[in-house]
Every structure is written in structure tokens, then in C-alpha cells.
Amino acid sequence: MRAQVIPIGNSRGVRIPSSLLKLCHIVSEIDLKVKGNSIVIRPLGKHPRQGWADAFKKMRGRTEDRLLISDRIGLNEDEWEW
Numbered sequence: 700m701r702a703q704v705i706p707i708g709n710s711r712g713v714r715i716p717s718s719l720l721k722l723c724h725i726v727s728e729i730d731l732k733v734k735g736n737s738i739v740i741r742p743l744g745k746h747p748r749q750g751w752a753d754a755f756k757k758m759r760g761r762t763e764d765r766l767l768i769s770d771r772i773g774l775n776e777d778e779w780e781w
Contacts, residue, residue: 715740 702713720726728743758764 700716700719702715704711704713706712715725723740723742725740725742730741730743732739732741755764
């Protein structure tokens, strides 16, 4: 497939057809690498917190969501050492 390199502000860019992006599972962020004289575009893996909500629900079901450190920390600034 041929494509034109086009100016985008002070940079240059390439329009990638949406069908090609869908085929490669590219949604928003990509990883760019240079191999020899080629540019390799790959989709980034999962979002860092993807799946956390489900994991927390499972933890709650197993009663594993207890506090490890007391949340009764003194917040009175007079007690703090600066």
C-alpha cells in the first residue's frame, strides 16, 4: 500500500486507513521503533489499569480488601515534624 507523507505543523505524518488500524488492533496509542531504515508501528499493550475494577470486585468477594495500614493517621499539622 502506498501513502503520502504530509506536513502536520512542523512535523510530517502519514494517514493510516481505519481498516488497517482495526486489522492491527490499534486504537489510540502506538509504539514506534526503527529497524534498519524502516519504521515499525505496533499497538501498545493493555492500558496500565485495565482490568483493575474487576480484580477489586473479586478481592471483595474473597474479603481480601482489608486495609493493611490504619486509616486513622493524625492529620493535625501541629503533630508533624517538618
